Amino acid sequence: MRLSRSAKSVLGVLTALVLLFIYGPLLLVVVNSFNADRTFGWPPKGFTLEWWGRAFESEGVRQALMASLGVAVVSTAVSLVLGTLLSLALQRYKFFGRDVVNLLVILPIALPGIVTGIALNNMFTTILGVSLSMWTVIIAHATFCMVTVFNNVIARLRRMNGGLEEASFDLGAGVFTTFRLVTFPQLRSALLAGGLLAFALSFDEIIVTTFTIGAGETTLPIWILQNLFRPNQAPVVNVVAVVLILVSIVPIWLAQRLSADSVGVGAGRDGAGRAAKATAG
C-alpha cells in the first residue's frame, strides 16, 4: 500500500505519541530510581545509587525477589510439562470433545484475574481445605502460564513434518527414543519461547497471587503494593519496579526473537494483556 507523504508523517507522529504515552511513565520510574531528590521533584536534582544500595540491603526485598523467582521457575516448569503433553494430545489424536478441551485450556488466560483468584481461593480454602502458601500460588499461576507453552508448542507441532517421527520408528527407535532424539529437538525453541513467556507472566502477576498467597508471605509485586504508600520506602519501590520491568521484559523480548514465527498472535497479545493487567493492579 502506498501512502502520501503527509499521511506518513501523521501516522509517524501518532505512533510516536502512543509509544511515548506507554513508555514515558516507565522511563520516569527508571529515572527516579536514580533521582537524588527523595520527593522526586522534576527535573531530577542529581544522580544517586543510594536507593539501589538500600534495595539490595533490604531483607524484605530480597525475600520477595527470591519468592517471585521461585514461584515463576516452578510454575514455568509445571507449565512446560503440562502444556507440552496437552498440545501433543490435542494435535495428534482425534477424540470426542477435543475442540471443547482446546477452548477450555486456552480460556484461563482470558479470564479476569480477580475471578480466577477468588475461585481458586474458594477451592483451596473451603473445598480442599489446603492452607494457602507459595504452592497454592504456583498452582494458580500454572493455570494460565500453561497456555503460552501450549500455544507455542501446538503451533510448532502443526508445522512439523509428521513423517519425521514415522521415519524414526521406521529406523527402529521406540516411542521415548523418538521423542528424545527427534520430537524434542524440533520443539526446543518453541518450548523456550513458551517457557520464557510463562516465566514473565508469573513473575509480575499480582491479582491471582493476592488471593492465593499464604499470610505473611510476599512476592515482589505484592511487596510493592504493600510499601507503595509508606513515604520512607518510596525510593526503594522505584528500584524494585525497575527490577520487575527488566525481569519481565527481557524474557518476552527473547521469546519473540526465538520464535518470530511460532508465537501465535494470540499468545503475544494475551501475554501482553495479562502483563498489562498485572502492572495496572
Add this chain to the structure above:
Amino acid sequence: MSQTVLGGDRAATPSGTAEVPAIRLRNLVKRFGETAAVDGVDLDIRQGEFFSMLGPSGSGKTTVLRLIAGFDLPTSGTIELEGRDVSGMAPFQRDVNTVFQDYALFPHMSLLDNVAYGLRVRGMAKQERRERAVEALDRVQLGKFVTRRPAQLSGGQRQRVALARALVVEPKVLLLDEPLGALDLKLRQQMQLELKELQRSLGITFIFVTHDQEEALTMSDRIGVFNNGKIAQTGTAHEIYRRPTGPFVANFVGTSNLFGADAAGRLYGRGGQFVVRPERLAIGWDGATPSDDGVTAVRGTVASVVYVGHATQVHVALEGGPAVVVLVGADLPGADDDLLGRSVAVSWADRDAVWLPDAA
C-alpha cells in the same frame, strides 16, 4: 555353506529359504471410516525382487506400503515378512525400512547423524556407527558432505541420503514411496538406473510405489497394478504391457485402443473386447485396405494430428467406431492441415489384438 544347506530341512523352512516370500499379504483390508482404501489384497513378493506397485492416486498402493511398514494397522488380513506374521507389530519391530516421498530427513542432524540414526538406536558404538554411516554415504557419492545439514542439499542429494539412511541398517525389505516424484526428468531417469543397479548389487527386496507407468516398466522385475484398493494384475513388465487382463490395465499402462463387443463382432465375428497398442497400428494414407492374410483393416477419417517428438499421434475415427490413436514414426505425407479429414485405412496384424477376459 554346506552346513546351511543341510540345515535347510528344519521344520521352520520345510522347502528351503528361497521359496519363502519376502512379503506375503493375505486378504489385506484397510478401511478409513466407510471407505476401503485397501480392499482384499493377496500378494507374494519374492526375495530379492524389484517389485513395483503401480496405480493412480487413491488406488491404495501407498496404503499397502504403510501397512507393510507398520505405520497403519490393517482392518483385517495378514502381513508376513519372510514367513513371520508381523500384522500387529509396531514399525520399529519390523525388519523393513522406508524411503519416504518427502525423504523425512531429520533437519536438526548432520547427514552423518541422519544416516547413523538407525544404528544409534540399535545401540551400536559411536565409532563403529560413524564408520558405517560414512561408508553408506560414500556409496551414494555424498562422502564429502557428512557434516552438512539436509537443508543444504539439493533434492537429488536428499534422496540419496534417505536411501543411505534406510539401507545402512540392512533391512530385509526396502519400501520406496514415490521417491523420485519430486525430481526433474533427467535426474529421475538417472536415479532410476542407480536404484536398479543398487538393488541388483545388494540383493535386497525393493517394493517401489509409483504412479508413473514408464518408471515401473523400466525398473521392475514384476509389477502389481492397483485400482480401487485391489490388484488388477500382477506380472512382469512384458506381461503387463503385452497381455493386459482388463481394460483398466490396458489403459493405465501405456495407451491402448479398446475395441468394444460390437467392433469385435463386426470384425472377427466373436464376442468380447480386444485392445491394440498405438504402435501396432499402421496407417494407409491412400485409403487402400491391405488384403494380406492375418491383417485386419478398417477405413476411417483423420480427426487430429499431435506431434510428440519421437513420433506423431494420429487420431482416426474408424467407420463404425471406435476412435483410435495410431503412432506414426515416419514422416507424414503432407502438412497437418492437408491430412485432417482425409480418408485413410488403419490396419493391424491379428496377433497384435489382445483379447480381454470376459469377466473384466
